[in-house]
Amino acid sequence: FGVKMSTLLPHRGGAPSPEVPEGATATMNCSAVPWVGDEANYTWYKDSRWLREGPASVLVLGPVSSADAGFYHCRASGVHPPAALALYRRGHLLASSLATASTPGLRAAASLNALRLEIVALGPEDAGEYSCVATNPLGNATASAYFDTRSEWGRTPWGCFWGGGGSVGFQVLGRWGIIGRGLRF
Structure with missing residues (x-):
């Protein structure tokens, strides 16, 4: 059993740990490229289904159980800076x-x-x-x-x-x- 995590572009940072043991806390970060700005909006998905969205770039699950197993990803959106x-x-x-x-x-x-x-x-x-x-x-x-x-x-x-x-x-x-x-x- 494991909770598999990944992020979709745009993101920065290292690859997340692919598995989290049952009973532990899973923390996933969606690190956006700089243009999304301070008013970034993060949308989290599990197995391509919407979980939540808002200003939080971190998704915390814990303690994880077999019900949390799946493929997680996020999307960051914001406003392009003026040119x-x-x-x-x-x-x-x-x-x-x-x-x-x-x-x-x-x-x-x-x-x-x-x-x-x-x-x-x-x-x-x-x-x-x-x-x-x-x-x-x-x-x-x-x-x-x-x-x-x-x-x-x-x-x-x-x-x-x-x-x-x-x-x-x-x-x-x-x-x-x-x-x-x-x-x-």
Whole structure:
């Protein structure tokens, strides 16, 4: 007889003892990666069935009996930390969520996990590859897009955003004209 224990990712730490003698106390720890934060929620399962959930990262059984035999695991969940965003054109920093834009002809506005950029007078020199880099304690994620200015563009607000979980992307927030007609989206 034994109580088998394991944890599912995300976890850190050594492997738990595979068996606990009957009558002893079994203590299982669910050590989460740092991003789950202080408000982490831990869900405990026995043989894939829900046992309990809450802020406790430790599950204590004791004294254990044959009724406690099974496969235990936990899941930790929390909130991804916010990201700092940086927007580059052809490798040159245009705007950052950590500092105001100092590039002439650009207006930038940052909010939580978003960076909005407006090119005041868009011209052919603004064509090219733009990259948005999101960085937080877990690492970074990058998205790139090529913007073509051959159509008739007016003021063009657009931005990059971080969706959490490693996804970063672009969103056009303005309007443009093609063959003299204004299109909105």
